Amino acid sequence: MSKKIVDATIPTIPLNARFQRWFGRNLIRVYMVLAFTYLFIPVAYTFAFSFNDSGKSNLIWKGFTLDNWKNPCGAPEVCTALANSIKIGLLATIFSTILGTMIAFAIGRHKFKGRSTSNLLIFLPMATPEIVLGASLLSLFLVFKINPGFWPTVIAHVMFCISFVVVTVKARIASLDPRLEQAAMDLYANEFQTFRRVTLPLVAPGIAGAALLAFSLSFDDFIITNFNSGTVTTFPKFVYTAAARGIPAQANVIGSGMFFLALAIVIAGQFVNRRKAR
Amino acid sequence: MGKIRTPYLLLLPGFLFLFTFFILPIVNLAQTSTQTPIAGGDTGQYEQTLRFQNYIDAFIENREQFGRSFLYALIATVLALMISYPLAYAIAFKSGKYKNFLLVLVVAPFFTSFLLRTVAWKQILGEEGFVVPTLRSIGIISESTTLTSTAFAVVMGMTYNFLPFMTLPLYASIDRIDPRTLEASGDLYANAFTTFRKVTLPLSLPGVVAGTLLTFIPAAGDYVNAAILGSPNTKMIGNVIESRYFKIVDYPTAAALSFTLMAAILILVTIYIRKAGTEELV
Numbered sequence: 295m296s297k298k299i300v301d302a303t304i305p306t307i308p309l310n311a312r313f314q315r316w317f318g319r320n321l322i323r324v325y326m327v328l329a330f331t332y333l334f335i336p337v338a339y340t341f342a343f344s345f346n347d348s349g350k351s352n353l354i355w356k357g358f359t360l361d362n363w364k365n366p367c368g369a370p371e372v373c374t375a376l377a378n379s380i381k382i383g384l385l386a387t388i389f390s391t392i393l394g395t396m397i398a399f400a401i402g403r404h405k406f407k408g409r410s411t412s413n414l415l416i417f418l419p420m421a422t423p424e425i426v427l428g429a430s431l432l433s434l435f436l437v438f439k440i441n442p443g444f445w446p447t448v449i450a451h452v453m454f455c456i457s458f459v460v461v462t463v464k465a466r467i468a469s470l471d472p473r474l475e476q477a478a479m480d481l482y483a484n485e486f487q488t489f490r491r492v493t494l495p496l497v498a499p500g501i502a503g504a505a506l507l508a509f510s511l512s513f514d515d516f517i518i519t520n521f522n523s524g525t526v527t528t529f530p531k532f533v534y535t536a537a538a539r540g541i542p543a544q545a546n547v548i549g550s551g552m553f554f555l556a557l558a559i560v561i562a563g564q565f566v567n568r569r570k571a572r
Numbered sequence: 573m574g575k576i577r578t579p580y581l582l583l584l585p586g587f588l589f590l591f592t593f594f595i596l597p598i599v600n601l602a603q604t605s606t607q608t609p610i611a612g613g614d615t616g617q618y619e620q621t622l623r624f625q626n627y628i629d630a631f632i633e634n635r636e637q638f639g640r641s642f643l644y645a646l647i648a649t650v651l652a653l654m655i656s657y658p659l660a661y662a663i664a665f666k667s668g669k670y671k672n673f674l675l676v677l678v679v680a681p682f683f684t685s686f687l688l689r690t691v692a693w694k695q696i697l698g699e700e701g702f703v704v705p706t707l708r709s710i711g712i713i714s715e716s717t718t719l720t721s722t723a724f725a726v727v728m729g730m731t732y733n734f735l736p737f738m739t740l741p742l743y744a745s746i747d748r749i750d751p752r753t754l755e756a757s758g759d760l761y762a763n764a765f766t767t768f769r770k771v772t773l774p775l776s777l778p779g780v781v782a783g784t785l786l787t788f789i790p791a792a793g794d795y796v797n798a799a800i801l802g803s804p805n806t807k808m809i810g811n812v813i814e815s816r817y818f819k820i821v822d823y824p825t826a827a828a829l830s831f832t833l834m835a836a837i838l839i840l841v842t843i844y845i846r847k848a849g850t851e852e853l854v
């Protein structure tokens with residue numbers, strides 16, 4: 295009986311396994327190609343139509359031109375909107391990174407009463423839909439007779455970015471080897487010196503990552519901004535308003551430009567990390 | 573002495589900020605939600621009358637949009653999970669030295685503006701795009717069928733736009749799985765399917781929970797996809813709240829709807845986390 299099974303299985307297993315392995319490997323490759331195609335279709339479309347000789351409405355392909363790239367501010371208001379987005383993004387990044395990093399150090403490095411409540415307070419804004427955050431903040435501004443505009447938008451962005459900064463920096467702090475700080479203390483560094491020379495440089499990549507995340511969240515936000523910005527136009531708001539009557543190709547230029555810039559920053563960051571690791 | 577105070581001093585500025593611009597607005601929103609128009613006042617003037625009936629009125633009037641929001645968000649979340657899981661798995665286990673590069677590729681599309689991508693989908697799926705004529709010529713859709721201004725387009729847009737919120741947490745938890753546990757499962761005569769069901773999936777559950785929440789929450793409150801890719805028949809609760817605020821200036825109803833949405837999401841999330849049996853989220 296047992297002999298029969300051995301006879302029957304020995305010749306088939308390697309073949310079967312080889313086929314399965316081949317199939318498995320290529321299935322996954324095919325799947326990845328399909329998935330990445332899906333991910334990149336709108337990006338490729340946006341990039342391609344940034345070269346469209348379109349005039350006002352960028353709906354139909356009318357011919358190749360470099361004019362949009364040579365003159366990205368050619369369409370009315372597009373660069374005002376971009377400048378607003380960058381200003382708001384930078385301010386929101388600075389404030390949320392400082393406040394969030396401080397909270398991350400408090401939660402990640404200290405044991406104190408109310409720690410789990412603090413964690414909950416950080417989690418709640420992330421679990422609240424954007425429209426509720428935006429609408430509630432607008433109601434508060436209206437109660438205090440503050441008109442929506444530039445600064446209310448900055449405040450709104452700082453508010454929803456803080457939690458993401460805390461989570462990112464906290465993860466970095468949690469991954470630190472405590473022995474490094476103990477070693478610094480053993481070498482007679484005082485608390486402040488240890489923090490400045492050992493802890494902070496080690497946490498710095500986490501803080502930088504958090505700042506980048508905050509900027510991209512702020513730059514790309516539409517819903518909360520729409521509630522609190524009044525007449526100030528940001529880039530996403532510009533696209534939303536323009537969508538009804540056709541978006542100028544210059545918006546595609548800016549979108550594609552942001553894509554390549556962000557990609558360059560990420561790749562440069564990985565490169566720096568790898569060199570440091572060596 | 574100083575040591576005890578340090579964490580509180582570090583927390584103070586940030587929490588003061590969150591208290592003023594997150595907690596206070598939510599409290600104020602709760603207050604607004606029970607107000608009624610001042611008799612003889614201008615539009616947009618309301619007084620506190622503690623009218624909780626606002627909630628019932630708002631819900632009954634907009635139950636269709638509520639249902640749609642949760643249904644669309646649910647479908648988009650399931651689709652995103654189905655697309656992301658194999659992708660995250662492949663990047664974590666099958667990509668070798670290209671791991672970091674592929675991770676960058678997953679995030680990269682989301683560096684172009686969220687709105688530009690949504691508008692791009694509208695044009696790709698629209699009458700002038702290449703998808704509709706192709707599908708028509710193969711005969712998959714009829715001459716009169718359109719893809720934009722449909723529930724399909726809205727759900728597809730949401731699936732696409734929130735995909736990295738699903739892929740990244742999934743990747744993070746799958747990547748943490750020790751490949752030797754999978755080998756061990758194979759050594760114990762589990763086939764590929766059993767290994768997945770009994771080892772990989774349970775170990776990646778925190779990622780599944782985090783990913784589905786991070787996708788479902790913004791999807792349920794979203795109104796941009798419905799506004800750009802949908803039609804009046806695909807309006808979600810976000811569209812209603814937005815128009816109550818800006819077009820109708822009906823703050824109490826908008827507030828009541830916002831509160832109901834937030835409460836519904838928090839209740840669903842709590843039940844879900846309990847059922848999934850994981851509390852390590854953040």
